[in-house]
Amino acid sequence: MNPTVSAGATSGAGPMVPVIHRVVARRADLADTTTLTLRPVDEALPHPEPGQFNMLWVPGIGEVPLSLAGLEGDDLVHTIRNVGAVTNALCALETGDLLGVRGPFGTGWNLGRARGRDVLVVAGGLGIVPLRLVVDALVADRDQYGKVAVIIGNRSPDTLLYADRVEGWAETVEVEVTVDAASPDWSGHVGVVTELLPSVKTNPADQMALVCGPEVMMRFAAEAIIDRGTPAENVFVSLERNMHCAIGHCGRCQLGPMFVCKDGPVVPWSRVDPLLKVRGR
């Protein structure tokens, strides 16, 4: 329990004022990864679009940007990997604890522009989190899209996030999981995500590709997708930067002329490719 948080702040107070939420469900996904369901104590935040992010605040510790993993009514679902002081505190929260949330911020995947076309989703590691809502939507509105393929790269079979959900997706859309290393009892793919691109059934020339994962993985995946015939402007990636204010004022997440918190995190590869080639960014 963290009694120092008090309810009362609302979204009407402005984008810098956290809205108090209560942890109503907690699931330990992996040894270092936890999914929290957060319910607004008072006024709910505007509903985010898949791909947007919130700032989660633990009083006395700090605030971190986290992509939305799910939306259940007004409840926000966030999956958090414990990699630092704030995420450690978030992962330690229990049901009933309070925390602050600001958001939603940034650009989303905008699935509307994919209607009627093939969709290729490529997720690497924790990059599956910002894409979870996207695949849920593709599955729910299956007839609104052409062929849909989901490629997931992961470290090992036993560290795959949302394994049950991924199995469910595979009943409706093409899903391929590949891992970096596996024991012989693993009958799935072993290798990097780009090696699976030739075998998916989507049409490269008329597909929208959504890619999220470590930046190196996104670069290789985006270039391989484009090499196979997808126009660069139809390839979208979700960037990870050190978002702080989340409203384009502080400049902590600046990438060339962009503020990733405001102009991203979801951006077309054609826009971000030249920026990522500059060393030191």
Add this chain to the structure above:
Amino acid sequence: MSDLASRLSDYSVFASLSAEAIAEVADCAKEVRFGEHEQIFTAGHDADHFYLIEQGRVAISIEPPNRDPVTISTLGPGHVLGVSWMLPPYRLTFDAKALTPTEAVLIDAVKLREKCDNNSDLGYALYARFAGLVRDRLVAARLRLLDLYGNAAPS
């Protein structure tokens, strides 16, 4: 062009290869099948063959001393299984086993090497394409060395 030659031309490793060159490769080819969990080849043996996978999934693995076998990569339809045939000492480096019932085209590498020795145009075309394949696999192996999905992954 024979049916087998036509299927060979669909493999990206043979992309834009001339019909004459494809016919030379097809002259070294025959269809084979492997049952689930059947060993296809074993490290240390002569690299007298390589395979073009048409159906199924194959695991490339190594068995380190005093350790369980480790699957290094898997290959599926459209993939080439085996590159050790290209260069001396023509010795297989890893084990290959069918994870599922697998259909493939076996290429007699000894015969194909002889053709390459006698026809430098064919040899250059094939070795250039297989060099690209080896480059792609080297890049993939290096990416995995980075352990990209460890704790530095985005959230």
